[in-house]
Amino acid sequence: MYTLIGVTPSRAFRVKWLLEELGQPYEQINAGPHSPEALEHNPSGKIPALVDDGAVLTDSTAIMTYLADKHDGMTFKAGTLGRARQDGFTNLILDEFDAVLWSAARHSFILPKDKRVPEIKDTLKWEFAEAQSRLVAQMGDGPFLMGDRLTIADVVLGHCLGWAITAKFGITEPRLSDYLNTLKVRPAYKAARAS
Template sequence: MYTLIGLTKTRTFRVKWALEELGLPYTQLQAAPRSEEAIEYNPSGKVPALIADGATLTDSTAIITFLADKHNGLTLKAGSLGRARQDGFTHMILDEFDSVLWTAARHSFILPEEKRVPEVKESLKWEFARSETTLVAQMGDGPFLMGDEFTIADIILAHCLDWAIGAKFGISQSRLKDYLSNVHTRPAYKTARAD
């Protein structure tokens, strides 16, 4: 049994979705970022955190990688060329999608008002759209990033695409719109989103 700490509307969703995909039992403590409950598990106050075998793990990508490796699902074999390609997608999405969306969020409502630069968001939207084009050029013919196999890279990408829609970045590539519609039909996605 795992304990997941964080609100589903944050990156905690990635971990919740992975737990659902893997069919693992868990409980969720709905702790807001920087709340006393969140700080109890992670001194930075960031969520998600996951309690696993008495240890507290942090960072959504580190957590879902741990879960995938431990439970032999959502990932290709470590040391394989497929895993290297999967990791390449994961890091590209974190660098080119997640970081851009996070910067936009920081300049929208996270930073103190006097530190925000709202004008930066237009260049971030341009950068995001350019990264969409680059990603689509690297995708194969299958329904997922790794062809027919759904992996943690797909969880991160789909979360970022959902985030982009919510942040009014939109999705410029029809291939990614179709991809996201397909991913939204997964039962584990629906269950993780339910609350």
């Protein structure tokens, strides 16, 4: 049984959703960033963290890659062209979706007030819209980023699209709205959101 440290409305949702997709048992410690539980498992106080047989793993994407490889699901085999393409999508999403949303969050409520630049959010929203059109141009014909196969890249993108709606960035590409709706009806997505 895995132990997931982190509240659901955070990047911990990605790990939780993947665990549900993989059908792996886990317990969740609902700990916020910099809480005593988070600091116990990660000196930076960041969430999520995952405990597996006494070992602590950090960073949502690293955790998901580990779990997908370990359980041979939601990923292509390392060293294959499919994996290289999947990793390319994952890194693009982290760089152009996650990083933009994180910058907006930092300038909204994370940084000290005297360090925030609220005006940057207009530029970040423009960047986010541009990234959406570039991503859609790279998507194939299937329902997921890798065609008919759901991978961890889809989990990261699905989380970022939901985050964008919450942050009032919005989704400007109709294909991505349809894509997110496809993800939201998955039983594992619903189970991860519900608990």
